[in-house]
Structures are given as C-alpha cells and as structure tokens.
Amino acid sequence: RKTPSIPPQLSAVIQNVGFNIDIDEFSENVKELYPEIVNLVRLKDRTQRDLKLIKAEFNSVTARNAVLQAKDMTVNYMRFQVVEYLALARVLVCSRCMGIGHFQKNCPQKDQVTCKTCGEKCDDIKDHACSGIAKCIHCQQDHWSNATKCPIIKDYRAALTKTLVAHHSPAVNEIPYNMNIMNFPTLPSNDSRNAVAPTAPWAPQPQMQGITFDLQTDMMAGLIKHISDEANKTRECHEKFMQEMIRRDEEQKQKIKVLEDRIEKSEREFATLHEDQKSKVKKLEDRVEQLQQKNKQLVENCNIELHEITGSLVDLGHKDGENAEHLLDWAVSQSLAAITPNCPTSLRSDREIDYALVTGVQLTVQAYTGNTTSDHKPIFGVLAYENTKNSTECLTYWKVFYFFLSYTHVYWETRWADKKFNENYDKLNQFLVLLVERCTKYFPIEMARGAIPKELRKMLSYSRALGFQAKRTGDERLSVESTRIRNAVRSELKQFRQSQLVKQLAERHKPGRGSMMFWNRTKKHF
Structure with missing residues (x-):
C-alpha cells in the first residue's frame, strides 16, 4: 500500500546542516527528539547538487508550529535554525486559450479553442488539423504553449513566488472563543406547567443574557475588519505583482531592442560584404571576357596556320576546283x-x-x-581515349582451373626435365594466362552480386591474424581481442545481408536487372 505524501504545509526547513553530517544518523537523532517528524530529506539545487538545507516533514500541525515558534532545535549539542518551508507557486494555465492566471471556467475566450501545439485557434479541437510544429503563443519558440520551460511562464512563476514570499504571513492557528449562551439554548419540557430550565455550573447568570447581542455585534465587526485587512493585503500583493510583471515586460522590451539593433548591424555588414562580392564577381567576369578574346585570337591564328598546312599537304584546288575550295573553307570554319x-x-x-x-x-x-x-x-x-568507368565484371571458376591444370602435370614435368628453364618458364606463363582467361566469365556490372565490403574483409583478416598470433604466443589478451573483433564483424555482416535482402525485396517488381537476379536466385525454392 502506498504511503500518502506529506503536504508542504506540514514541512519545515532545518538550515546549516553540514555535508560531513551523516543524514541517516542525523535523522535518527531528530526523530528521537521529535517523534512527530516522519521524514528528513536533503534539498538540492537546479544542478542536482546537495544543499545545507534539510526538509523535515511532520504529521502534526501542533508539533510543526511549536518548532517554528522555537525557531531552532538542538541535535547532538548543536543548534540548527528552523524556518518555514515554502513550496514553489503553481502557475495556472487555461486549457482553452492557453492563457496564464485563470481556469477554463473563467476563460474570456468562449467561442474558440487554442491548440497547445501549433498555437492556432479553432472552433473544435477535435476537428483541428494540427501541423505538428510546436510554437508557443507566449514567446513564439518551438515548444508547447503550456510547457513549464517557457520563459514567460518561468518569469510569471518567479514574480509570483517573489511576491508571495515578500508578503507571507503565517496562518492563525488559535481562534479566540467567547462563551455565548445562545450557543446552548434551553430545551423545552413535555409538561409546560412544570417546566424548569436546567442550569449548568458554567452557565452564565440570567442578567448576562442581555449583553449577548452586543458580543455578537463585536464579533461580527472584528470579523469584518479581519476580512477587510486580508482584502487590502491581497490588493497590495496584486498591485505589486502587476508592477513586477510590468518591470519584467520593460526588461524584455529592452532586450528585444538590443537584439533588433544587433540584427540591423548584421544586415548592414552583410550588405557591405554583398557589395564587395559583387565587385569581385564583376572583376572575374571582365577577366573571363579578356581570356575569351585572347582565346578567339588564338583560334583565328590557328585557323590561318591550319589553312596554310592543309593547303600545303593536300592541294586539291588544281584538280577538283570549287569542291576542294568549299571543303577547305568548311574545315577552317569548323576548326x-x-x-x-x-x-x-x-x-x-x-x-x-x-x-x-x-x-x-x-x-x-x-x-x-x-x-x-x-x-x-x-x-x-x-x-x-580514356575510359575511367568500368562497365563489366568477371568471375573466375577456380575449381575448373585446377581441374584442367591437374591433367597437365605430367606434361610440364617432362618439359622441366629438358633443362630449358627460361623457355619453359615463358611457355608456362602463357599457358596459365590462357587457361585463366578460358575459365573466366565476363558479364555486365549491373548483374554483379553484392559482395562483402572491403572494410569487413579487412577486419576479418585482422581478427584471423590476431588469433594466429595469440595461438602462437599464448597471449590471452590477443585472443579476447580477436574474438571481440570477429563477433563485431559477424554482427555487421548480418546487418549488411539483411539490408541487401530488403533492397532486393523492394526491387523485385521493378523493371531491370535487379528483379531478374532476384527471381533467378529464388525460383528454385518455389
């Protein structure tokens, strides 16, 4: 069964409790002196660092007030100051208009509802098509309008807490009580003729009943005065709170003005840089135009020289007449x-x-x-010409190569017995090259299968080398490292194969080589 939590109204704060004091031992000593204390908790700041403040939770209002009136407590011959625990003020955020300081029941926005995510207003929140982009209606930042991290809500809570702390007054625990005979009327008897009013030892005398109305009037006047004083205090707190909010609003306006000045300065600097870049681009364009003019002159000079060279190499003008002249003019015009x-x-x-x-x-x-x-x-x-793109792939069937090579062992052993090593070596190399070419199949690169990436092959080779070295030297650390690398490569290889399978499944109905390869490999399973 869950233990009910202690409200902050039944808590107090013990100050100046050093970090060298064991909190468990301190808690036991305090509970022995004050049995009404249920729990002790060391408070922390915003960065979750411990403070020299201990929160004491009571189960009795009388015991808490007695400790607060004493203003201190002595534990292990050390005196610690005790003050009242004030919880953070809770900020009311309306769930209808996302405004601060009121509930939905008192919301002035009756016809429309404000979305807490995008900040747009709509007639019915159920039919609202929210964009999903968070935008606060208070500070225009990317978070919900009722988020506690909003700077406007934080400022409101800070101002409210500051106002409550400045004007906090402890509650009146003892209410004066005056004896009033009207609170104890006489009971009528069944026999009116013999009715005798009972008289208690503490009952007032009959002559005091005439002043009961005056006492009631005084009590009502005192109560009205007390309510008036409380109303004045509440009004003063509200006015100071509004002044604090106005002051913070002015500070925000000043910060916005500073940011606007910075933005304006940045825009001026950007305009200056833009002009500089434009001037540099203009210079580059002029330079390119000059180079184009020079290139044009070089082309014209080359055309003149080409005309002279072609005229000297091929003199067709005397035999073919106009056709040769047209051909030479066209060649010169086309460079x-x-x-x-x-x-x-x-x-x-x-x-x-x-x-x-x-x-x-x-x-x-x-x-x-x-x-x-x-x-x-x-x-x-x-x-x-130079072709930098490889459009084909090859696959060598080494089993076929070894099968063919096994039939030639006797022949080459006989040739090596001739003692003509250089000649036989060259012929053997030619035979091996031709045999490898015969056992190699070439196909378009689109039909190539996805092999293991080079990085994974390198890691596997490195793991295998570490395993051999560990087996040779008996080093356990190398063996553990080899096992770790091998397991990591296996995991990545498994993910790689899964990605290849997902890719082939996604492309199995698309036109092209990919779908043909997929169905060629999987048709044997159907």
Whole structure:
C-alpha cells in the first residue's frame, strides 16, 4: 500500500546542516527528539547538487508550529535554525486559450479553442488539423504553449513566488472563543406547567443574557475588519505583482531592442560584404571576357596556320576546283585539323592521297605496308581515349582451373626435365594466362552480386591474424581481442545481408536487372 505524501504545509526547513553530517544518523537523532517528524530529506539545487538545507516533514500541525515558534532545535549539542518551508507557486494555465492566471471556467475566450501545439485557434479541437510544429503563443519558440520551460511562464512563476514570499504571513492557528449562551439554548419540557430550565455550573447568570447581542455585534465587526485587512493585503500583493510583471515586460522590451539593433548591424555588414562580392564577381567576369578574346585570337591564328598546312599537304584546288575550295573553307570554319599518314599511300605515285579531319580527339592514320591487290595501300585509324568507368565484371571458376591444370602435370614435368628453364618458364606463363582467361566469365556490372565490403574483409583478416598470433604466443589478451573483433564483424555482416535482402525485396517488381537476379536466385525454392 502506498504511503500518502506529506503536504508542504506540514514541512519545515532545518538550515546549516553540514555535508560531513551523516543524514541517516542525523535523522535518527531528530526523530528521537521529535517523534512527530516522519521524514528528513536533503534539498538540492537546479544542478542536482546537495544543499545545507534539510526538509523535515511532520504529521502534526501542533508539533510543526511549536518548532517554528522555537525557531531552532538542538541535535547532538548543536543548534540548527528552523524556518518555514515554502513550496514553489503553481502557475495556472487555461486549457482553452492557453492563457496564464485563470481556469477554463473563467476563460474570456468562449467561442474558440487554442491548440497547445501549433498555437492556432479553432472552433473544435477535435476537428483541428494540427501541423505538428510546436510554437508557443507566449514567446513564439518551438515548444508547447503550456510547457513549464517557457520563459514567460518561468518569469510569471518567479514574480509570483517573489511576491508571495515578500508578503507571507503565517496562518492563525488559535481562534479566540467567547462563551455565548445562545450557543446552548434551553430545551423545552413535555409538561409546560412544570417546566424548569436546567442550569449548568458554567452557565452564565440570567442578567448576562442581555449583553449577548452586543458580543455578537463585536464579533461580527472584528470579523469584518479581519476580512477587510486580508482584502487590502491581497490588493497590495496584486498591485505589486502587476508592477513586477510590468518591470519584467520593460526588461524584455529592452532586450528585444538590443537584439533588433544587433540584427540591423548584421544586415548592414552583410550588405557591405554583398557589395564587395559583387565587385569581385564583376572583376572575374571582365577577366573571363579578356581570356575569351585572347582565346578567339588564338583560334583565328590557328585557323590561318591550319589553312596554310592543309593547303600545303593536300592541294586539291588544281584538280577538283570549287569542291576542294568549299571543303577547305568548311574545315577552317569548323576548326578541323588535318591528319595524314607519315608515308605515301598511293601505289601509282609517291603521294599522300588519304587524310582525315578531326577536332578534340587524338587520331593516328597508319598505312598497311604489306602486299595488296589494290592500287593504294589500305589504311586504318587509331582513336585514343580514356575510359575511367568500368562497365563489366568477371568471375573466375577456380575449381575448373585446377581441374584442367591437374591433367597437365605430367606434361610440364617432362618439359622441366629438358633443362630449358627460361623457355619453359615463358611457355608456362602463357599457358596459365590462357587457361585463366578460358575459365573466366565476363558479364555486365549491373548483374554483379553484392559482395562483402572491403572494410569487413579487412577486419576479418585482422581478427584471423590476431588469433594466429595469440595461438602462437599464448597471449590471452590477443585472443579476447580477436574474438571481440570477429563477433563485431559477424554482427555487421548480418546487418549488411539483411539490408541487401530488403533492397532486393523492394526491387523485385521493378523493371531491370535487379528483379531478374532476384527471381533467378529464388525460383528454385518455389
């Protein structure tokens, strides 16, 4: 069964309890002197560090008031001051308009409801389509409007606590009581003729009954005066609270003004930097334009030289007339370079009758020097380029390789017996290269299976090396480290395989190589 909690009204604070005092022993000593104390708790600050303050929880109002009136207690020949425990003030937040200081019953916003998450108003909170983006209606920050971490609610609680502490007055525990005969009327008798009013020893005399009304009037006047004093105190507290809130509002306005000045200064600095960047970009554009002009002049000069070179290498103007002139003009306009073989290609005359026009690539024209039945030599062009993208993958079947190699052992043993080591070594290398190529299958890279990543293979090799070293040296630490690395790699490999399976399952109905590979591998299970 859960023990009921002690309200803060039945608590007190013991001050200046050092950190060197054992809290358990101190609690036992205090409970022996004051049996009404139920529990002792050391208080902490916001950073959860212990304070020299002990909270004492009582189960009796009389015992607590007696300790507070004494203002101290003596424990183990040491005197400690005791003050009243004041709990933090609770801030009321309306669940309808998210305002501070009132309940939903007294909310002035009757027709609409404010969302505590996004801060928007709506007629019915059940039909409201909230955006899910937290925005406080008090400070415009990214948290709920009724969150206790809101700076506005924190300031309100701090001001309210400060006001309550400044004007706190202990409750009146003893109410004066005056004997009044009206509180004890005489009871009527069944026989009115012999009715005799009983008289108690403590009952007032009959002559005092006339002043009962005056006593009641005085009591009512005192009660009204007490209520008036309490109302005045409440009004003063409210006014001071409002003054405190106004002061904090002014401080917030000053902070906002400072932030606005900083933002304005930053905007001016940004505008200055923007102008500097624009000027730098303008200079770069001018520089690029100058380089383009120089490049244009170089191209024109190259075209003139190309025209001269093509005219000297291939003089077609005398034989083909206008067609040759049009061809040369077009080549010059397109910035084409003439590529010719480095030897005569005609068998009837020593002339280079074949050429090619190219731009932007490296082309070499070569002539065939062997015998031919044509009247000119066959030529072929070699185009050089660099392909940095690998579009194919290969798979070598080593079992087939070893199977073929086992049939050639006798042959190569016979060849090695000839003592021609250099010749036989070169022939063996050629045979192995051809055999590996024969046992290798090439396929597009899209059909390649996902292998184990290189990082995991390296970690497995490192774990295996540590295991061998631990077995050789007998070092237990290396063995433990090898086991740890191997288990970690196994876990990552399992996650990698699961991710590959999820990827293939997601792509099994999509067009392409991925779905074909998936169904080719899984059809044997159906």
